[in-house]
Structures are given as C-alpha cells and as structure tokens.
Amino acid sequence: MAIGTICATWTDGRWHDGNVPILGAADHGTWLGTLVFDGARTFDGVTPDLDLHCERVVRSAATMGLDAPLEAGEIAELILSGVKRLGTDAALYLRPMIWSREGSVAMIDPLPDSAALAICIEDLPLREPGEFALTLSPFRRPTADSALNDAKAACHYPNNARVVREARARGFNNALSLDQAGHVAETASTNAFLVKDGVVRTPVPNGTFLNGITRQRVIALLRADGVEVEEAVLLPVDFAEADEIFLTGNASKVIPVTRYEDRVLPATRTGLRARALYMDYAHQTRRAA
Numbered sequence: 001m002a003i004g005t006i007c008a009t010w011t012d013g014r015w016h017d018g019n020v021p022i023l024g025a026a027d028h029g030t031w032l033g034t035l036v037f038d039g040a041r042t043f044d045g046v047t048p049d050l051d052l053h054c055e056r057v058v059r060s061a062a063t064m065g066l067d068a069p070l071e072a073g074e075i076a077e078l079i080l081s082g083v084k085r086l087g088t089d090a091a092l093y094l095r096p097m098i099w100s101r102e103g104s105v106a107m108i109d110p111l112p113d114s115a116a117l118a119i120c121i122e123d124l125p126l127r128e129p130g131e132f133a134l135t136l137s138p139f140r141r142p143t144a145d146s147a148l149n150d151a152k153a154a155c156h157y158p159n160n161a162r163v164v165r166e167a168r169a170r171g172f173n174n175a176l177s178l179d180q181a182g183h184v185a186e187t188a189s190t191n192a193f194l195v196k197d198g199v200v201r202t203p204v205p206n207g208t209f210l211n212g213i214t215r216q217r218v219i220a221l222l223r224a225d226g227v228e229v230e231e232a233v234l235l236p237v238d239f240a241e242a243d244e245i246f247l248t249g250n251a252s253k254v255i256p257v258t259r260y261e262d263r264v265l266p267a268t269r270t271g272l273r274a275r276a277l278y279m280d281y282a283h284q285t286r287r288a289a
Contacts, residue, residue, distance in 0.1 A: 003093065004122030008082050011118040015085055022097075022118040029099030033155040034110045036060035036098050039250045042083050043091040043126055048282035050076050052213045053250070054096060056152060061098040063151035066115040068098055075117070082121045093124040093251070127252035129272060133259040134187070134245060136236050137163045137175035141185045144207030152210060164188035174247070176239060179208040184234045190249035191215040194234070194242035195270045201238070204231040214248045214278070221277040227270070246271030253278055 002019045009020040023030045038057035040050045054072040061068045070078070079094050086092070096119045100110030139162055142149065147156065160177075167175035167188070174187045186192055186209040193202045200222055205211040219229050239245060244267045245257035256271030258264065 002122060004124055006086060006088065006090070006123045008086055008121045009118060010078055010082055010120075011116075015082055019120075022116075023099070024101070027099065027101045027116075028103040028107075028110050028114065029101065029116075032100075032103065032108065032110075033153075034064050034066065034100040035154040036064050036066075036151050037154060038096055038152055040079070040094040041091065041126075041250055041253075042094060044283060045089070046282050047080065047083070047094070048278075049213050049217060050079065050094070053094075054079070056213065057096045057098060060151040060153060061115060063148050064098075064100075064153060065110050065112055066098060066100055067112045069115055069117045075119070078119055079121070082119060086121060088123070090123040091126050093122050095120045095122075124251065127255060129256050129268065129275065131259075132174075132247075132255055132257050133172045134239075134247075134257045135167050135170060135172040135175045135261055136239075137167060137177045137188070139163050139166070139177055141177050141179050141208040143180050149208055149210070160188040176236070178236070179206065182235070184236060184239060185209040187247060189251065190247040190255075192239070193218075193246050193248065193271075193274075194239050195244035195246075195267075196238070196242050198228070200227055200229045200270060201232050201234060202229070203234050206233075212248060212250070214250055214253055217281065218248050218254060218274050218278055221281055222274055225273070225277055227273075243267055244270050246274060248274075 007019050009016045011022050029035045038053045040053035054075040058068040058072045075096050098115050098117050100114050101116050102111040102114035163175050163177050176184050176187055179185045184203050191212045222229050247255045254275035256268035
C-alpha cells in the first residue's frame with residue numbers, strides 16, 4: 001500500500017519507480033515478522049537527523065539478530081540519492097527497511113547474514129497544528145522482557161494499530177498507552193509531553209517504548225531555550241491535569257493537543273514553541289538534500 005502519490009523504491013541494488021514488491025513468499029521476514037524499519041523526513045530541502053535514523057535502523061536490525069547489509073552512512077547516501085532522483089520540493093517520508101530472507105535450522109530465528117535492505121520514499125505532507133483530540137487507551141505496551149521494544153520493528157505495530165483504531169472509534173485522533181505498571185508510555189505513534197506550571201514533563205524511557213529521535217531533539221532544543229524539561233514517571237492523572245500536552249514524532253514532528261478526553265486545552269504556546277524551535281533547527285543546522 002502506498003501512502004503517497006509519488007513513490008520510489010531502492011531494492012536489489014538500484015532505484016525503481018513506484019511501489020515495487022520486495023518480499024518473497026518464502027522470505028523468513030515475510031512469515032515470521034523480522035522486518036525492522038525507520039522513518040526520516042525531508043522538507044524544504046533539508047533532511048533533519050537523517051544520520052540518526054539510519055543509525056537506528058542498523059541498531060534495530062542488530063536487536064532483531066540481523067547484520068545490516070550496509071552501514072548507516074551508506075544507507076543515508078542512498079536515501080539522499082533517491083530524494084534527488086524524485087526531484088520534488090514536496091515533503092517526503094524516507095523509510096529504510098531490513099528483514100531476514102533465511103532462518104536457522106530451527107526456522108524461527110533469522111540467519112544474521114541473510115538480511116536484505118530496501119528503501120521506500122513517498123510524499124507525505126507534514127501535519128499542521130490544528131484540532132487534535134487525545135484519549136487514554138485500554139491497551140498497554142509490552143514489557144522489555146516480553147518484546148524487543150528497543151527495535152523499531154514492524155511486528156510491534158499491530159498493537160499500536162489497535163490503540164489508534166479504538167481511539168478513533170470514540171472520536172479521538174490518538175491515545176496514550178500505559179506500560180504494564182500503569183505508567184504513561186507513549187501514544188500509538190508518538191512520544192508524549194505535558195506542561196504543568198511552566199515545566200515540561202515527558203515519560204522517562206523505561207524499555208517499554210522507543211526514546212524517539214524527534215523526542216530527544218525537542219528536549220535538547222527546549223532546554224537550550226531555557227525551558228525546564230523533566231523525564232519522569234507519569235500517570236494518567238498527570239495528563240488529565242496538565243496545562244498543555246504536545247506530541248513528537250517523525251511524521252508530523254511536533255503537534256499540540258487541543259483536547260484531552262472531554263477537557264479542552266486552549267493553551268498550545270509551549271507546543272508551538274517546540275515546533276518552531278524544531279523547524280529552525282531543521283532549516284539552519286542540517287545539510288540539504
């Protein structure tokens with residue numbers, strides 16, 4: 001399924017136009033779910049933190065037991081060549097993927113050196129701030145000892161999908177999910193922040209969710225801007241009583257929340273400031289595509 005109107009795919013050593021099939025029916029990753037991926041962005045001619053996203057997909061592959069076919073820097077250069085090939089100023093979603101083609105004699109675990117690489121680039125507009133409603137999900141994140149939570153792996157996303165599907169059925173855009181101890185972890189697709197009495201707080205990474213690249217960037221930018229940011233154990237009540245809530249993620253970068261459950265959140269100043277800081281960073285400090 002393509003998410004955009006234009007698409008380019010790198011596989012088997014070259015670029016192709018369109019949504020090219022990459023998985024074989026007998027590929028280990030097809031039927032046993034060993035595919036990992038990452039997502040980066042290009043917009044306005046810049047590719048913020050592309051190097052970090054490519055480094056993470058290599059780490060995710062290692063967590064899955066795979067040897068990445070290329071190094072992170074090589075993957076980044078391929079992505080930039082694909083962006084140049086498309087020749088568009090549209091905002092693009094940059095997605096490198098690694099999966100196993102062969103398994104061991106036991107079949108369940110992948111052979112490390114059987115890893116394959118593909119890259120898909122599609123147009124995807126950056127979501128602009130606007131009405132955004134958040135709720136609390138009844139579904140939870142797995143613990144670190146029950147899932148490979150430090151890998152950005154495709155096999156995690158069915159659980160994320162049911163989080164957002166249930167939330168949308170109740171009229172919300174997304175939902176906070178808890179870890180097994182009842183602490184707020186993340187939403188189905190983003191990291192979460194709250195603001196209370198001028199202090200920004202976000203769940204401390206505890207092995208149940210990804211410590212997002214955009215999350216880390218926004219924390220650093222806010223602190224450099226003089227904002228106090230705390231990573232802490234947070235409960236649903238903390239978000240219910242927050243002055244502001246905003247979300248960070250690769251797809252939309254920074255989005256303020258305007259409603260939590262049935263409570264309107266009129267204040268978005270900090271979220272909008274975090275978004276402005278991020279955009280300034282992207283345009284001023286990252287190399288152009």
